[in-house]
Amino acid sequence: MERNNFELLIISMAILVDRETRVLIQGITGRSGVQVTSELLDYGVKVVAGVTPGKGGQEVDTVPVFNSVSEAIKTVGEVDVAMVYVPPLLARTAAMEAIEAKIALIHIFVEKMPIFDVCQVLSLAAKNQVRVLGPASVGAISPGEGKIGSIGGPAPDNVFSKGPIGIISRSGGMCSELGLLITNSGFGQSTVVGIGGDLLSGTSYADLLLEFEKDSHTRAVVIFGEVGGSGEIEAAKLITDRKFTKPLIVFLAGKFAEKLPRDTSLGHAGAIVGLEATMQQKIKVLKEAGALLAENFKKIPDLIKKAIG
Amino acid sequence: MVMDSVIDAGGRPANYTEYSGNPPAEKVQKLTKIALDREGLSGCLVAGAVANFTDIHETLRGFVEGLRQVRPKPTYPIVIRRGGPKQEEAYEMLAKAAKKEDFDIHLFGPETPISVACQKMVELSEQFKVQSAKFKVNGKKQF
Numbered sequence: 001m002e003r004n005n006f007e008l009l010i011i012s013m014a015i016l017v018d019r020e021t022r023v024l025i026q027g028i029t030g031r032s033g034v035q036v037t038s039e040l041l042d043y044g045v046k047v048v049a050g051v052t053p054g055k056g057g058q059e060v061d062t063v064p065v066f067n068s069v070s071e072a073i074k075t076v077g078e079v080d081v082a083m084v085y086v087p088p089l090l091a092r093t094a095a096m097e098a099i100e101a102k103i104a105l106i107h108i109f110v111e112k113m114p115i116f117d118v119c120q121v122l123s124l125a126a127k128n129q130v131r132v133l134g135p136a137s138v139g140a141i142s143p144g145e146g147k148i149g150s151i152g153g154p155a156p157d158n159v160f161s162k163g164p165i166g167i168i169s170r171s172g173g174m175c176s177e178l179g180l181l182i183t184n185s186g187f188g189q190s191t192v193v194g195i196g197g198d199l200l201s202g203t204s205y206a207d208l209l210l211e212f213e214k215d216s217h218t219r220a221v222v223i224f225g226e227v228g229g230s231g232e233i234e235a236a237k238l239i240t241d242r243k244f245t246k247p248l249i250v251f252l253a254g255k256f257a258e259k260l261p262r263d264t265s266l267g268h269a270g271a272i273v274g275l276e277a278t279m280q281q282k283i284k285v286l287k288e289a290g291a292l293l294a295e296n297f298k299k300i301p302d303l304i305k306k307a308i309g
Numbered sequence: 310m311v312m313d314s315v316i317d318a319g320g321r322p323a324n325y326t327e328y329s330g331n332p333p334a335e336k337v338q339k340l341t342k343i344a345l346d347r348e349g350l351s352g353c354l355v356a357g358a359v360a361n362f363t364d365i366h367e368t369l370r371g372f373v374e375g376l377r378q379v380r381p382k383p384t385y386p387i388v389i390r391r392g393g394p395k396q397e398e399a400y401e402m403l404a405k406a407a408k409k410e411d412f413d414i415h416l417f418g419p420e421t422p423i424s425v426a427c428q429k430m431v432e433l434s435e436q437f438k439v440q441s442a443k444f445k446v447n448g449k450k451q452f
Contacts, residue, residue: 032331032362111330138361150362153394159359159419173358174310176392180359180419253310267327296317297310298422 013217014142014191015166015208016105016133017081021146024072024079024103025050026094027086028060032109032150036085037061039154045146048076051094069101081148083139084108091135092117099130107148108134108202118200125202132202136269138172138194151175151194163188165304166212168205169224170197170268174253178224178300185301190218197226197268206234209244219308220247222300227254227266230276236289247307250286251294255279311356314427320434323350331363334371341375345383351441352434353387356426359419360393369399373406386433387412390426392419 023040027033028050037060040047047063049072056067066072073079082098084091084106091110098106099121106125113135125132133140139149144162151172152160159179165187169175172194179192190212195203205223212218221244225232232252238244257266262274277285286293292307294300315322326344328337345353355372369389376383389403400416407414415433417426 035362153361155394171358172361173363173393176361177358177423180392181422253313256312256316267329297314297424 013215014145015211015215015218016140016191016193017142017148018145019044020046021081021148022046022048022077022079023081023083023148024048024069024076024098025063025083025085026052026069026098027084027090028052028063028065029055029058030085030087033085034060036083036109036150037063039150039152040147042154043147043156045148048079049073051097069097069103073101079103081105081107083148084110084134086110088112088114092121095121095132096124099124099128099132102128102130104130105148106130106132106202107137107139108132108196109137109139109149110134111136113198115199118198122200122202131207133193134196134198134202136198137196137201137203138175140191140193141189142191143189149194151192152179159183160192161188163190164217164219164308165189166208166215166218166221167192167224168195168208168221169193170195170201170226170270171224174224177297178222181297181300182222182304185304187301187304190215197270199270199272201270204234205231206238209235209238209248213244213246218246220249220304222249222251222304225250225252225282226268226271227257227279228268228270228272228275232282233277233285236285236291239289239291248291249294249300249303249307250291251297251300252279252282311354311423311427314424315354315431317424318428318431320352320427320431323347328368329363332368332371334367334374337368337371338375338378341372342378345376345379350383350385351438352385352430353383354427354430355387355389355391356423356430357391358423360391363393364395365391365393366395366399366402369403373403376412377410383412385413385437386430387414388417388426388430388433389414390417390421390423 029052050065058065082103091113139151141147143160161183264273
């Protein structure tokens with residue numbers, strides 16, 4: 001990202017993706033790769049290259065296809081984001097290729113990626129100081145600016161609008177559902193991020209809160225919390241440590257699940273009852289830190305109004 | 310979240326399944342058959358968020374095909390709340406199927422919050438239970 005500070009100051013109105021973001025798509029010639037390419041181009045995103053080994057020289061929707069990431073970068077120049085849209089068992093190789101090319105953000109859309117492969121990818125990414133979003137992440141959208149991944153599908157304007165609210169959810173569907181709810185209540189969004197529901201994720205709620213803290217256009221953040229994991233606890237700790245100082249609104253889904261046997265797995269692979277923290281612990285820690293808990297989904301806009309007027 | 314809403318509205322889930330990631334119709338068809346293979350159901354709720362990349366027509370086509378194979382034929386209310394790619398085509402298909410096969414399907418789109426659709430399901434389910442009880446007493450069908 002070669003920009004001077006002055007430019008950064010003007011266009012920093014979102015996190016992860018803005019209108020200057022240059023995107024490369026791995027697996028661009030596959031069914032979902034072709035689909036997402038057309039959606040991104042329709043949204044005005046700079047999709048500068050695609051990669052599918054053996055299909056170099058082809059084009060998808062005017063986007064040139066290369067045999068490898070390094071070959072693509074050599075021809076089209078640096079890219080900011082690599083989106084991984086390959087079959088699950090090829091995701092490790094594809095993501096590692098992008099990490100080795102030092103692409104700053106690797107978005108892994110792929111679902112059902114083997115967990116050991118995820119371990120290897122995340123460890124290599126950490127070594128190379130590259131951010132991984134996902135796996136099983138729907139992507140991120142900064143309404144009116146740009147998007148990565150399949151978030152909002154072919155009609156993102158139906159649910160998302162530009163404004164001051166950051167949204168984070170593991171679930172892609174809930175990103176849209178929250179976008180719709182918040183848009184309908186008169187607030188727009190700075191950036192909406194689906195982090196993916198797997199047991200291991202490259203980017204946590206806390207990682208994104210730190211980004212939203214720095215983003216001048218974000219005035220409050222809404223998190224759609226779930227059963228399992230300790231992401232909400234880490235988020236609460238950021239507030240306690242004064243590293244996140246904006247209003248944080250949290251909705252926790254799956255309260256019924258506490259009545260199910262411990263270790264029951266629901267929906268997302270990472271949604272395991274009682275894993276790391278129970279619902280009660282999450283509620284307690286978040287409340288003590290000063291987060292605003294939405295007792296039901298419909299109350300989220302009221303809390304936003306209360307927080308930022 | 311759907312389950313929380315059903316329970317908050319006073320309903321009791323009898324069975325539960327879910328899918329993600331744009332599955333083919335066949336998968337939804339099988340899931341539907343399995344999830345509805347229980348006696349004494351008083352409603353079927355298909356609720357999901359506004360999908361990003363899941364083909365609503367494809368997945369709900371699978372639901373209807375599964376529904377057709379459930380025995381005895383479901384007479385209980387069916388509430389569907391969904392949004393996303395090809396939702397309009399999907400709902401047109403569902404309305405036709407409901408009419409043709411005499412299914413009691415109630416359709417809701419993204420303008421109806423998930424929790425409201427869940428409340429509706431519980432209400433319809435209660436009505437169905439009352440009517441079924443009357444049917445048993447009177448020995449004749451109400452409609």
